[in-house]
Amino acid sequence: MNNLINFFIKNSSWFIFAFYVILSLVLLFGSNPYQQSVYLTSANGTVAAISKGVNGASNYFHLKEINEDLHLQNAAQKMEIIALKQQLNELELKYGAKPGEDVSGRGNYSFISAHVISNSVVNPSNYITIDRGSADGIEPYMGVMDMNGVVGIVDAVNTHSARIMSILHPDTKITCELKGNGNFGLLVWDGKTTDHAILKDLPKVDNYHVGDTVVTSSSSLSFPQGFMVGVVERISPTTKEDSFMTLIVKLSCKITHLSNVHIIKNNMKEELKQLESTDATSLKEEGGIKR
Numbered sequence: 001m002n003n004l005i006n007f008f009i010k011n012s013s014w015f016i017f018a019f020y021v022i023l024s025l026v027l028l029f030g031s032n033p034y035q036q037s038v039y040l041t042s043a044n045g046t047v048a049a050i051s052k053g054v055n056g057a058s059n060y061f062h063l064k065e066i067n068e069d070l071h072l073q074n075a076a077q078k079m080e081i082i083a084l085k086q087q088l089n090e091l092e093l094k095y096g097a098k099p100g101e102d103v104s105g106r107g108n109y110s111f112i113s114a115h116v117i118s119n120s121v122v123n124p125s126n127y128i129t130i131d132r133g134s135a136d137g138i139e140p141y142m143g144v145m146d147m148n149g150v151v152g153i154v155d156a157v158n159t160h161s162a163r164i165m166s167i168l169h170p171d172t173k174i175t176c177e178l179k180g181n182g183n184f185g186l187l188v189w190d191g192k193t194t195d196h197a198i199l200k201d202l203p204k205v206d207n208y209h210v211g212d213t214v215v216t217s218s219s220s221l222s223f224p225q226g227f228m229v230g231v232v233e234r235i236s237p238t239t240k241e242d243s244f245m246t247l248i249v250k251l252s253c254k255i256t257h258l259s260n261v262h263i264i265k266n267n268m269k270e271e272l273k274q275l276e277s278t279d280a281t282s283l284k285e286e287g288g289i290k291r
Contacts, residue, residue, distance in 0.1 A: 108268040109224050112137055116258045117161065121168055121194050128152060128164040130261060138162045143174075143222035143264040149252035150174060150229050151261055153222055162263075168194060168255055175220045176229050179213040187214070187229060187249065194256050196233070199247040208235055214249050221266055228252045 114130040132138050134157050142154040144164050152172055155165040165172045168189050176199055177184035185202040199214060212232040216223035234248035 108266065110265045110267060112263040112265060114138075114162075114261055114263060116261060119255075119258050120166070121256050124191065125170060126166040126168040127155065128166050128258065128261075130162050130164065130263075131160070132263065133158045133160045133162050135159050137265060138263055139265075141222055142266075143216075143220070144261050145223070145227060145264065146253055146258060146261050148228070148254060150216065150223065150227060151253055151255065151258065154263065164261075166255065167197065167251065167253065174223065174229070175217040176214050177217040178208070178232075179215050179226070181207060181212065183208075184217045184219060185244075185247075190248075195251050195254075197230070197249050197251055198236075199232075199249050200244065202245045202247065204238065204243060204245050208232065208245065208247060210234065212247075214247075223264060 112132060114132040114136075117129040117131055119128045120126045128144075128151065130138075130144075138154060138157050140154050140157055144151040144154060150167060152164045152166040152169065153174070154162055156163040167174075167187075170189055170191060172189065174187045175184060176187045183203050183205065185199045187197050187199050190196065190198050202208070210232055214229040214232065216225055216227040216229060218225040230249040230251040230253075232247045233250040236246040236248065238245055
């Protein structure tokens with residue numbers, strides 16, 4: 001107690017000074033409208049700045065939830081686009097489609113959203129691991145894409161995780177076509193850079209141009225037709241002896257910056273596989289296919 005009293009006595013001049021300063025401020029801002037308005041304006045500005053900082057910090061910690069919502073909305077919008085395309089095809093089929101137009105249903109797909117756990121991009125054969133597995137409906141050979149374009153194909157599946165053969169894998173081969181052209185080939189990684197692949201085995205024609213859009217083909221069982229893959233950046237030179245052409249494609253997917261992906265489920269895959277595996281021998285025994 002004596003120490004406390006001695007402390008106040010020793011610093012009494014500072015306490016008296018602080019008291020008079022506070023009293024002066026109270027009298028100044030309490031009885032003068034102009035100074036009071038300046039004080040309130042400054043105080044509100046300070047409070048607003050502090051509130052903005054607090055809100056910014058709060059929003060930062062909620063970025064994961066916001067990103068998840070955006071990811072789900074993106075998947076839902078893709079499903080709506082495919083459903084609209086299916087309706088358009090059905091109308092074309094009903095009222096007459098133009099010759100050569102695809103009138104097959106493209107609404108037989110659904111999307112499963114997933115987060116990327118790991119992603120290799122510097123190896124000769126690159127893989128991606130996601131946090132969804134067989135318990136979520138993931139199966140081998142399902143196509144995978146993000147909001148920018150094609151990512152790869154599911155390779156192996158566990159209960160709650162799955163491995164994707166990245167588009168940066170030499171064994172990933174995706175049937176693609178040129179938008180508005182109809183010519184299709186096989187997209188494979190050239191093993192050189194993370195943002196390029198080659199589209200090979202294309203018919204040798206003259207209507208290929210730098211800047212042409214490359215999309216997934218209707219021949220693919222893993223992807224719906226028309227999903228973005230990339231753009232033609234260069235046309236490989238050919239000789240008279242060459243039967244096919246090769247294009248260098250700039251990939252639209254930023255494979256080095258993956259965070260969320262969509263796994264594509266083809267609900268018609270089993271039926272299509274059964275049709276493709278029809279026993280040709282039995283057809284011949286029955287007299288073949290009559291046209």
